[in-house]
Amino acid sequence: MQHEQIHFNSSFTLVEPLTPIMHIKNKLLEYDFVVVAGRTYYIIANSECNLVQLDDDSLPIIKWIEKVNWHSSFVSTIVELSASKTDWIRPVLIKNKEKEDIIGIITANQWIQQLDKENKKLSAYFYTLAETINDAVTAVDQEGHVIYWNTVAEGTYKIQRENILGQKIGEHFHTDSIILHRILNEGRSVRGAYHRPNNDTHVLINASPILKDNKIIGGIATERDITGIVRLNEELDSSLPLLIHHEKPFASIIGVSSEIQQALQIAQKVAYADIPVLLTGEPGSGKEMLGQAIHYGGSKNTGPFVSINCSTIPSGLLEAELFGYHEGVFTSDKKIGQAGKIEQASNGTLFVEEIDKMALEIQEKFLNFLEHQSFYRVGGTELITTQVRVIASTSRSLEAIVKEGKFNENLYYQLTVINIDIPPLHKRKEDIIKLVQQFVQEFSSKYKKPIPKINSSVMNALMNYNWPGNVRELRNIVERFILLNNENSITLNHLPKNILDAYSVHHDDDQSRNETSHKEMGPKIEEAEMIEEALRKTYGNKSAAANLLGISRGTLYNKIKEYGLS
Structure with missing residues (x-):
């Protein structure tokens, strides 16, 4: 308790041990307490004056104290007052913290009232906090x-x-x-x-x-x-979209740039090797899509593909979600246990998204699973062995996180035997044309709409945008303008404001470069559109399309490859 919170009585006077009783009686008429000060302190309250009056007025007060065996008083500072050694048989003398001067007297009853007041105050704070x-x-x-x-x-x-x-x-x-x-x-x-x-x-x-x-x-x-979070996670798991085709999984990943082609080549080589793979890249760059391609294009393609996102599941729940829990650990029903994602992915692939968000204590247990392909459920004693291919992803540098002490170094080495980095979309803008065409076909089919023509100005705007959300953002943009468009062509009016603003800034800041870019890209975009239109009219017959365009079949094949057309 603080000094100002403790109320003590300051109506007292100090007397010598040889002071006559008569003098004590007079002082008790002026003060609430008389303190007989010596090697030992004795307190006499004015309510006890009648006891003193029973003896000779000339008798020294110390003689009377010894005669009646009066109990001495305890001396304490305010800080020490709460100590269990405090003797409350008699009123307690309060000294300053240097223990040089007496500053007051407090009785047991006053102390009890003080404690009760403080207790009610603390309780009010606790109850308010608990309800807040x-x-x-x-x-x-x-x-x-x-x-x-x-x-x-x-x-x-x-x-x-x-x-x-x-x-x-x-x-x-x-x-x-x-x-x-x-x-x-x-x-x-x-x-x-x-x-x-x-x-x-x-x-x-x-x-x-x-x-x-x-x-x-x-x-x-x-x-x-977190019941709502668990339910939502279960719903998301049950509705996990299949991003690639089973039959030709790697063909589902669009990209003509050398970087994405190199990533695909590595992925195809390791698809049949049952070792962990780490996929790195910016958010939205297509890590889960490549993970699915590795699964369906590899040795585990007949097993399940199970995904778990470490950034969306609270760390306290993540361990149970990953490893499962034993019967009766988290619920009173002894019959209810839960298989975790690892067991659910048995003889298949476990895709661990944002593994850098996994808590260190769970990383240790996950490392042990990778090394031995066995684990214990939370609260369980039975060793469970299962064969699971692990593909992990991260948007951050694991090496940097290891140096910060926030990622298990041994787990890092386990995961980085094969590390495939997916370049961001702004570094492979040559893929945008093909991606847009792919998404236009996908969403036109999904929403049962005719395939619209994409104006060259729209494609220029898409090519000049920086795409911080990568392929995912591009896919969402295409879905938006297909869903909202009721015309036969897509114009700049169908693009969101952020893309139009970036397009305008690009033109205003560097018009000459924009004109050069337009001259370079415009003919290519128009030529790609003409080739695609010819193929559409001839139902994919390349010889007929080449005749329609007035070019050789070999030239047509080269152009199809150059523009990534199917």
């Missing part, structure tokens, strides 16, 4: 009786406060699944642990023991309801 946060808050005593249950806990577990306060928490939840029981028994804090207090609820829990004099007197837990 968005997590369920539970507090129990050393016996496991619930002493606090906030409003969020009522909503999360559908148990009203009046129906659980004072009861043992085990009466409402299975003992084995209650982390607070472990806190009381073991005295160890828990941070971000995945927990299932019942079959329908998923939470992340932080819990700590409450200690007093190194003894556990209770425990407190905050639990964040």
Whole structure:
């Protein structure tokens, strides 16, 4: 407690031990207390004056004290007042922190009132804090009786406060699944642990023991309801789109640039080698698409392709999602266990997105799985062995994260035996034409619309945009203008403002370069469109298309290859 929070009595006077009783009586009429000061301090309150009056007025007060065996008073500073050694049989003398001067007197009754006031104040702070946060808050005593249950806990577990306060928490939840029981028994804090207090609820829990004099007197837990996140993750997993074709998986990846072709060549070579592969590249560059191509183009193509994203799953839940959990670990139902993503990917491929976001303690366990192809479920004792191909992806430099101490070095070496880097779209703009054509066909078919003509100005704008979202952003843009367009052609009016703004800035800042670029790219774009139109009219017959265009069949083949046309 702070100095100003403690109220003590300052109505007192100090007297010598040989002071006559008569003088003491007079002083008690002026002050609340008389303090007999010597090697030992004695306090006489004015309410005790009648006891002193029973003796001879001339008798020294110290003689009277010895005669009646008066109890001495304890001396303390304000800081030491809360110590258990304080003797409260008599009023306590308060000295300053240097213990040189007496500054006041406090009685046991005043101290009790003070403690009660402080307790109510601290309780008000705690209750307000517990009701302010968005997590369920539970507090129990050393016996496991619930002493606090906030409003969020009522909503999360559908148990009203009046129906659980004072009861043992085990009466409402299975003992084995209650982390607070472990806190009381073991005295160890828990941070971000995945927990299932019942079959329908998923939470992340932080819990700590409450200690007093190194003894556990209770425990407190905050639990964040992540049931919605778990359900959403399950829905996303069940609706994971197939980005490539089974029969010709690598042909589904569009790219004529040397960088993407080199990446595809490496991917095709390692597809049949059952070793981990690390895919790197900017967000949206097509890492999952290449991962699917490696799976369906390799030795595991008859098995499942299972994906897990380390950046969208809380770390406390990630371990259970990855390795699964044993029956009865997270729920009171002993029959309910859960196979993790590794087991679900048995004899297939596990695609681990954003592996750099995986917590270090989980990295250690994942490394052990890669080395031995075996693992334990969370809370389980049975060693599970399974054959799984692992493909991991990251948008960050793992080498830099290893140097920062945030990524397991041995796991890094396991993953980087084969590292395929996918270049960003702004470094392979020659692929944009083919990608746009591919996406136009895809979404025209999806939305049952005729294939529109793409104006050259639109293609110029797309070519001049920097594409921070890479192929994913381009795909979304094409889907947007196909979905919203009801005309036979796509014009600049169908493009979003950010692309038009970038296109305008490019023209305004460097007109001459733009004109040169237009002269260089314009004829190529128009020629590609003419070839594609001829192939469409001749239903893909290349000889007939060459005759229609007035060029040789060999020239047509070269042009098709140059522009990446099918």
